Amino acid sequence: MGSHSSDDFTAKWAEHDLGEVVVSAKEVRDRINELGKQITLDYAQRPPLLVCVLKGAINFMADLMRAIELPVEVDFMAVSSYGAATKTSGVVRIVKDLDVDLAQRDVLIVEDVVDSGLTLNYLRQYLGARNPKSLEVCALLLKVGEQRVEQSLKYVGFSIPADFVVGFGLDVNERYRNLDAIYTYTGDV
Ligand code: IMP
Ligand code: MG
Numbered sequence: 001m002g003s004h005s006s007d008d009f010t011a012k013w014a015e016h017d018l019g020e021v022v023v024s025a026k027e028v029r030d031r032i033n034e035l036g037k038q039i040t041l042d043y044a045q046r047p048p049l050l051v052c053v054l055k056g057a058i059n060f061m062a063d064l065m066r067a068i069e070l071p072v073e074v075d076f077m078a079v080s081s082y083g084a085a086t087k088t089s090g091v092v093r094i095v096k097d098l099d100v101d102l103a104q105r106d107v108l109i110v111e112d113v114v115d116s117g118l119t120l121n122y123l124r125q126y127l128g129a130r131n132p133k134s135l136e137v138c139a140l141l142l143k144v145g146e147q148r149v150e151q152s153l154k155y156v157g158f159s160i161p162a163d164f165v166v167g168f169g170l171d172v173n174e175r176y177r178n179l180d181a182i183y184t185y186t187g188d189v
Pocket of ligand 2: 055056
């Protein structure tokens with residue numbers, strides 16, 4: 001269309017605090033399409049309920065649901081680990097709960113990043129107690145070697161180093177969610 005592709009450059013307003021590209025916009029798009037195809041095959045006989053964990057997974061959820069060729073349903077929950085620091089406290093607060101009943105549903109949790117795994121561990125127990133038929137996880141990013149709780153993740157987009165990253169839904173103090181690629185963050189927290 002004659003305009004810049006968002007793959008080619010980093011937004012001027014953001015570049016000051018961003019380091020290297022960890023996952024490019026194109027890599028994100030391509031991988032999400034692959035995940036969508038795989039989920040379409042795996043869940044062909046039992047369209048899943050996709051549970052988006054706000055806010056970090058919004059970009060991922062929006063693209064993933066459109067890459068799945070099944071009559072999926074979607075719902076949202078919001079959780080917050082205490083504090084605005086770049087490390088989780090492990091104490092999770094439910095800020096917004098689901099609207100739908102999970103009983104006998106095939107539930108797929110859509111998460112942005114698994115770091116220590118404490119948030120996901122809490123969510124699994126919380127949602128698992130509501131008698132879903134199945135409960136699996138689709139995480140866009142997995143930080144290698146950081147998990148303090150054993151995780152079995154059915155779908156992972158990318159395994160990445162343990163650096164703090166922003167973009168494509170991931171924030172620092174609520175900013176940078178609207179970037180199309182994923183970058184290391186070099187600014188102050
Ligand atoms: P965990 O409980 O340590 O696995 O952390 C999970 C949550 O912390 C994620 O859902 C994110 O909201 C946040 N988080 C962890 N690492 C990052 C990061 O590198 N950038 C932005 N948010 C992160
Ligand atoms: Mg977050």
